Amino acid sequence: MAYNLLKGKRGIITGALDENSIAWKVALKAKEEGASFILTNAPVALRMGKINELAETCNTEVIPADATKVEDIEALYEKSIEALGGKLDFVLHSIGMSPNVRKGRDYGNLHYDWFLKSLDISALSFHKMLQTAEKMDAINEYGSVVGLSYIAAQRTFDTYGDMAQAKAVLESIARSYGARYGASKKVRVNTISQSPTQTTAGTGIDGFDAFYEYANQMSPLGNASAEDCANYVISLFSDLTRMVTMQNLFHDGGFSASGITDGIIDKMSK
Ligand SMILES: NC(=O)c1ccc[n+]([C@@H]2O[C@H](COP(=O)([O-])OP(=O)(O)OC[C@H]3O[C@@H](n4cnc5c(N)ncnc54)[C@H](O)[C@@H]3O)[C@@H](O)[C@H]2O)c1
DSSP: OOOOTTTTOEEEEEOOOSTTSHHHHHHHHHHHTTOEEEEEOOHHHHHHSOHHHHHHHTTOOBOOOOTTOHHHHHHHHHHHHHHHTSOEEEEEEOOOOOHHHHTTOOGGGOOHHHHHHHHIIIIIHHHHHHHHHHHHTOEEEEEEEEEEEOGGGTSOOGGGTTHHHHHHHHHHHHHHHHHHHHHHHOOEEEEEEEOOOOSHHHHTSTTHHHHHHHHHHHOTTOOOOHHHHHHHHHHHHSGGGTTOOSOEEEESTTGGGOSOOHHHHHHHHO
């Protein structure tokens, strides 16, 4: 059911690669809720993914941008504001990649150039998008910027590798930039810490199926799906959450607050 929560709002959605992407679901919901928006992804992903199909469904266009390049982000904001006919009300940062994780490097044998790349793509890009937006005054008052995180920022998950540091930096940027942007332009900045989700980025983690199932058993409500995550993102883009900023918000069926569950006790007792 649609509620017109984003009627008249304009935004940018990064990170839709294919129909499993969290950003893909956010785009469909944003459309349903009355928003107009631009889709973007790295030029290489445009060749591999299916983003043009999504653009057609959402009756919008794709503007390529590598989120690690400030000049690409500047052009993205400039062209988006022109195409949408005004400043933005929301931005979704749904970007993550670690060459170390992708190439199966053990945490005790990290390649440091790749570590820097993981941080640049998955965390500093968030700062770059915020700083560029502020400098260009690209976002309206009470606009909302959301990044997607994972609980490996707070707890260890062996195979998550250097992405754990990337997520810790991402969440810290949401606090620091949220403080600054809230005071200067009343723009809100938050991260959502999402359950394991079956997407290209998610399933790239070694042993993903096991930790998906473990999280499912450890969450009283079960794992939150990509579609549920999209609903939560929409609520953060809406005016219903206009005083929420600088938060890392767990969206995980209760996983982050669980000590042990009956499901795990059953499994361990066998
Ligand atoms: N899938 C999960 O289990 C899970 C859980 C919690 C958080 N997240 C986070 O959700 C976000 C979205 O990931 P997803 O699971 O939808 O997977 P996904 O693979 O569909 O999306 C990741 C996106 O990042 C884009 N990207 C990579 N490098 C880029 C660059 N330089 N510039 C611009 N875009 C770039 C990719 O093209 C892709 O579209 C990521 O931040 C991820 O870490 C995922």
